[in-house]
Amino acid sequence: MGGPALLPGVALPRPASDPAAAITRGVRRMLAERGIRGLVEFPLANGRRADILALADDGEVSIVEVKSSVVDFRTDQKWPEYLEFCDRFYFAVDPHFPQELIPAGCGLIVADAFGAEVLRPAPLARLAGARRKALTLRVAQVAMARLHRVEDPGLGW
Amino acid sequence: MGGPALLPGVALPRPASDPAAAITRGVRRMLAERGIRGLVEFPLANGRRADILALADDGEVSIVEVKSSVVDFRTDQKWPEYLEFCDRFYFAVDPHFPQELIPAGCGLIVADAFGAEVLRPAPLARLAGARRKALTLRVAQVAMARLHRVEDPGLGW
Numbered sequence A, B: 001m002g003g004p005a006l007l008p009g010v011a012l013p014r015p016a017s018d019p020a021a022a023i024t025r026g027v028r029r030m031l032a033e034r035g036i037r038g039l040v041e042f043p044l045a046n047g048r049r050a051d052i053l054a055l056a057d058d059g060e061v062s063i064v065e066v067k068s069s070v071v072d073f074r075t076d077q078k079w080p081e082y083l084e085f086c087d088r089f090y091f092a093v094d095p096h097f098p099q100e101l102i103p104a105g106c107g108l109i110v111a112d113a114f115g116a117e118v119l120r121p122a123p124l125a126r127l128a129g130a131r132r133k134a135l136t137l138r139v140a141q142v143a144m145a146r147l148h149r150v151e152d153p154g155l156g157w
Helices: A021-032 A070-074 A078-085 A131-149 B017-031 B072-073 B079-085 B131-149
Strands: A037-043 A047-055 A062-068 A086-094 A107-112 A115-120 B038-045 B049-055 B062-066 B089-091 B109-112 B115-120
Touching: A021 A037, A021 A047, A021 A062, A021 A086, A021 A107, A021 A115, A021 B131, A037 A131, A037 B131, A047 A131, A047 B131, A062 A078, A062 A131, A078 A086, A078 A131, A131 B017, A131 B038, A131 B049, A131 B131, B017 B038, B017 B049, B017 B062, B017 B089, B017 B109, B017 B115, B038 B131, B049 B131, B062 B079, B062 B131, B079 B089, B079 B131
Parallel strands: A062 A086, A086 A107, B062 B089, B089 B109
Antiparallel strands: A037 A047, A047 A062, A107 A115, B038 B049, B049 B062, B109 B115
16 A cells, blocks of 8 residues: 555754754754754655755744755755745755845745754745645654654664 | 643653553554554643554544553543544554453454554544644644654754
C-alpha cells in the first residue's frame, strides 16, 4: 500500500558550520520560541522542496527559504513557485547578506546559528481551505515518518 | 507566545524488551507498511494520552491502545474516552493475551516487536470535520516539535 512512496529521505540536519544549516537552525529556534515548529526540506506537490515549512497554532503556514549567499540567491529564481503553498513567504539570510536584494513583497528574516529576527513580516496571502487541509495532513505525515525512523532505527527503510 | 506550553515531553521510545514497547514497535511497523504513520504518547484535549495515534493518507485517524497484560487491561477502563478523538479505535495485545477480553465493538491487533496483524477491523465512527482539522494540526505540531528536539539537541527545552 505505498508505504515506501510516502517516505521522505531522512532529513538529517546538516552541521551548523554549513552556513545554510546555521541559518536554518536559528530560524527554527526563533520559531520555536513563538510556539511555531518548522519542518526542514519539506517536499511540495509541485516537486520542489521548501527549506523550512512552519505551522502555527492557528494553522497558518509559512515557508522560509534560506539563502546563504548572494550566489545562492541569484541562482535560484524559482521562489515564486512556493507562494501557492503558504500563507506567508520569507527569505532568511545571514547578517552580512545585502538585504536590498530581497524582493520587497517577501518577508525578511536575519538569522545566525543561535536565533533569528523578523526584519520584515511577510504579507498574508491565505491558502484555500482544501489546500491548507491537504498540506497540514502531509506535514503531519512527513514529520511522523521522520520521527518513526529516528525512534525505530531498525525499521530498515 | 506559549512555546513551552506546546512542547510535549520528548517521546523517547522505551526499549523493545518492555512488553508494551515491543507491541508498540510492531504496530508502528505494520502501519508503516500500509503507508500509515503512528505517533506515540499523543496528548489528547481531554488530558489523556493515546498510546499510538495513526493518520492515514485520506486523513483517517485511528487510536491504538496497547495492553501488555490482563492486569494492564483491567486496570484501565477509561478507553471509551478515546473514542471521540478517532475514526477507529483498536486494542493491540501480544499473542498470549486472552482475546475474548477485548470488547466486541473495538478493533483488535495482535503484535510482537517485529510486526502486527489486524485480527478484527475497528468499526468506523467518523470524526466531525472541525475536530479532525484540529486533531490533524495538533498531530503535525507534536510530531514537528519532537523532531525538532531530535534534530537540534542544543535546543535546551
